[in-house]
Amino acid sequence: MLRENAFLERKLEGETLTVEILGEIDHHSARPIREEIDRLLYLYRPKEMVLSLARVSFMDSSGLGLLMGRITLAEALSCRVKITNADLRVKRLLNLAGLKRINNLVIEDSGKGENIS
Amino acid sequence: MRKKALNKMQVKLPAISANESVCRAIVASFTAQLNPNIEEIADIKCAVSEAVTNAVVHAYRCQGGDLYINVTLYEGREIRIEIRDCGCGIPDVALARQPLYTTDTDGERSGMGFSVMETFCDRVTVSSRVGRGTRVTMTKKLV
Numbered sequence: 001m002l003r004e005n006a007f008l009e010r011k012l013e014g015e016t017l018t019v020e021i022l023g024e025i026d027h028h029s030a031r032p033i034r035e036e037i038d039r040l041l042y043l044y045r046p047k048e049m050v051l052s053l054a055r056v057s058f059m060d061s062s063g064l065g066l067l068m069g070r071i072t073l074a075e076a077l078s079c080r081v082k083i084t085n086a087d088l089r090v091k092r093l094l095n096l097a098g099l100k101r102i103n104n105l106v107i108e109d110s111g112k113g114e115n116i117s
Numbered sequence: 118m119r120k121k122a123l124n125k126m127q128v129k130l131p132a133i134s135a136n137e138s139v140c141r142a143i144v145a146s147f148t149a150q151l152n153p154n155i156e157e158i159a160d161i162k163c164a165v166s167e168a169v170t171n172a173v174v175h176a177y178r179c180q181g182g183d184l185y186i187n188v189t190l191y192e193g194r195e196i197r198i199e200i201r202d203c204g205c206g207i208p209d210v211a212l213a214r215q216p217l218y219t220t221d222t223d224g225e226r227s228g229m230g231f232s233v234m235e236t237f238c239d240r241v242t243v244s245s246r247v248g249r250g251t252r253v254t255m256t257k258k259l260v
Contacts, residue, residue: 002135008191017136027135027170039168058159059165064227072224096236097229113121 005029017046022055025063035069046079049108051091054085063090064097076105120191124150124200131237132173132184132202140186141165147188148196152258161257162235164249168200168253175220176204176251194259198238199252206247214243 006023019037019045021058023029040048051067052060069084074081081104086094094100130136133237141162148161151218165186172184207213216234217230234241238255245251 005138016131024138026134026137026166027174028137030225058138058166060163060225060235061229062166062170062171064229065221065225069223069225079137089163092236093229093233096232099226 004032006033008033010040012044012046015047016050017041017044017048018052019048020052023071024058024109025056025066026058026060027062030062032050033087034066037062038073038113041073041077041079045077048080048096049074050082050084052084053087054091056090059090059093061093064099067099068097069073071091071099071102072103080104080106082106083110120193120195122189122191124190126186126188128186129185132169132177132182132204134170134173134179137169137173138164140169140184142188144188144198148190148204151190151194151196151259157257157259158204162163164234164255165235166198168198168255169196171230171253172200172202172204172251174226175207178205190249196257196259198255198257199208200255201250201252203250206249207245207251208247209244210243210245229245 006021006025006029009020011018017040023031071081086107094107099105128143144165145158147160173179182202182204185201189197213217214231216232217228219226234255238257240256242254
């Protein structure tokens with residue numbers, strides 16, 4: 001068994017589910033992350049999901065696909081999504097895919113670096 | 118006039134998802150000889166990851182196959198990265214390169230792979246033959 005390159009930490013407070021992703025988000029790690037987040041969304045039915053990317057050391061377009069897929073599922077479950085602590089590189093990717101134009105999504109400025117425009 | 122190559126690397130490894138991180142780490146290590154800055158290293162890792170993921174997911178449809186990576190470092194701080202597979206090939210390269218275009222139907226793939234490569238490299242060329250394979254060549258000039 002080869003090692004995993006990403007892990008999740010989660011916390012449920014009231015109707016807010018916070019998921020922190022640690023490590024590298026690529027096509028390889030996206031599947032276990034996706035399965036766990038979806039399981040939590042169905043299990044807890046939160047009103048809001050906060051995805052913290054503070055400890056993501058690498059992300060490519062598979063990470064974008066992962067985020068887009070979770071935002072779509074959350075919307076179907078009437079859950080808002082907030083992406084926090086994305087670094088400049090991740091923000092650049094989010095910007096490239098036009099993710100900031102999605103209705104149920106808020107990308108919170110962490111104070112690190114500039115706003116995406 | 119052709120630029121003088123300072124160093125070359127050839128790697129062959131199986132196109133499996135666990136090697137996506139291995140490939141970007143190998144290429145980043147090799148290109149470190151040209152002293153790229155942190156931003157450039159991150160650009161290279163991301164671009165390599167996209168091309169390798171395409172080979173794993175699309176060319177070989179997650180069934181594995183041979184993946185060839187050639188990296189050449191040139192005088193003038195230029196890097197050429199070639200990622201080649203012998204997979205299914207791309208019928209319409211221009212369409213595949215469109216932002217947000219994906220053959221994926223379950224909404225889990227962003228369709229941004231080629232766009233990311235183009236954003237993080239100076240030039241991306243794609244040659245592909247259906248049933249024969251695909252070659253993605255990316256060049257980047259370091260500051």
